[in-house]
Amino acid sequence: MKKNFVIPILIVFAVVLFLGCTQPPVIPPVTPGTGVANSGTFLLAVKDKAPDSSLLGSVTLTISSVSIHSQSGDSWIVLSNETKEFDLLELQDVQAFLAGKDLNAGNYNQIRFSIEKVLVDYNGTTQEAKLPSSVLRLNVQIEIDANKTSVAILDFDLNKSLHVTGNGKIIMLPVIKIVSEKDVNAEVQGQNIVKISRHGTVTDDSEIGTDLEGNNGPDKQVGQEKELEIDSAGKIKEKQNSGNNNNSGNGNYSNGNIPAEGRLVATIKDKALKEGRLDIANLRELNITIDSITIHRPDSSDANTDSWTELLSGEKTINLLAFQDSEALLADMNLAVGNFTQLRLGIKEAVAVIDSNTEDQNTETYDVKIPSGKLRLTSKIIVDANKTSYFNLDFDLNKSLHVTGNNQIIMKPVIKLVSKRNVEVQEHDSNSVSVEGGIKEQESETEFDENGNSSS
Secondary structure, eight states: OHHHHHHHHHHHHHHHHHHHHHSOOOOOOOOTTSOOTTEEEEEEEEEEEOOSOTTEEEEEEEEEEEEEEETTTTEEEEEEOOOEEEEGGGOSSSOEEEEEEEEESEEEEEEEEEEEEEEEEETTEEEEOBOSOSEEEEEEEEEEOTTOEEEEEEEEEHHHHEEEOTTSOEEEOOOEEEEEEEEEEEEEEGGGEEEEEEOOEEEEEEEEEEOTTSOEETTOOOOTTSOEEEOTTSOEEEOOOSSSOOOOSSSOOOTTOOOOEEEEEEEEEEOOOOTTTOSSTTEEEEEEEEEEEEEEOTTOOOTTSOSEEEEEOSOEEEEGGGGSSSEEEEEEEEEESEEEEEEEEEEEEEEEEEEOSSSSOSEEEEEEEOOSSEEEEEEEEEEOTTSEEEEEEEEOHHHHEEEOTTSOEEEOOEEEEEEEESOEEEEOSSSEEEEEOOEEEEEEEEEBOTTSOBOO
16 A cells, blocks of 8 residues: 555656646736836935025925826836925935835836925915916936836926015926936935935936926926916916006017006115124224116017116215115116116225324225226016015125225125015105015125125
């Protein structure tokens, strides 16, 4: 019986071997996230290009879901359904982890994510930004290689994305630079930061904008020269200026239409001197003579609209120390509506009056060495139809004036430029005004050297 028992077992074992050699093994399909063969790792991160505006306190972006589209399989794969918040202003030097997964090796051509809301702290007030659509669809070339890592970085450009309406509402039309790389060394470190230790092959490097309808693409960006508004139905649209004109805010007019005008007031003041900050003792007056102020309207193509507009003709001499608590009037005129992005300031001379240490005279006068040529400042001055706009040049003499070893006084101007629109101007006399209300468009400080070159 022992012999009869062994033979059947051998026969069964032989049959199994025969069948195994004649039929190929069944390989289960690769499922994203399993880390099995023929898959690679994909990481998606968010960062922010540093904005120019000092009025932004925070921009908090809430994303609720992220998906990626497989080009070969024509299917959508969910990368994350977790709601995440990012203060973009904190992501200027780091890349925050948004989503990641092991994916089948192959090509992917679109990322789609839902924005739940965007909260913007602008000029000390927090409000929810208006979006044309809660879904962003970004066409991008992403390649996943087996057993390797690919990374895509979404770099939000707030300078191009955020728009402020005439009544202070915030609109966000996202402009995002996408850089995609394959075969990189990268990992997600503490605090959900994506760290790339070795870069790989770039598969995409493009900038995608958003139009007023929420469509995304490289040609969908809405320029900052466009003046936007939110209508009664909550729809974002380009504002139509009053009057019979087709001005779009860039100085271009056609068909002989007369451009609408607005009022622009320019002033100058001095940041209050602080004891111990100024290296000139007993300064009584600082008289500055300005002989030119011009502002530039970009992309002007109308023969009747000069791209540079002169605001000051002649000269004005102002004792800055007399205007620490008020503002001296530099210019007041009507201009065609539009945006002005550059300002040039000409300083003819500056004279310091200092209390004398001698008994035979009370004061001494010193010529101050000033920069040659015109000072150039980047500006955001917006003139609206039938309204008053304003900008102020605030000199910081604490930082601007310096004394050399041979007692020569040098001015390296430090100027804060503040611009507002829709303000009310109160005239106190022919030389002094005060400004109330309005919407602040710019508050930026520029430093110059003794040659007039900007260093910030």
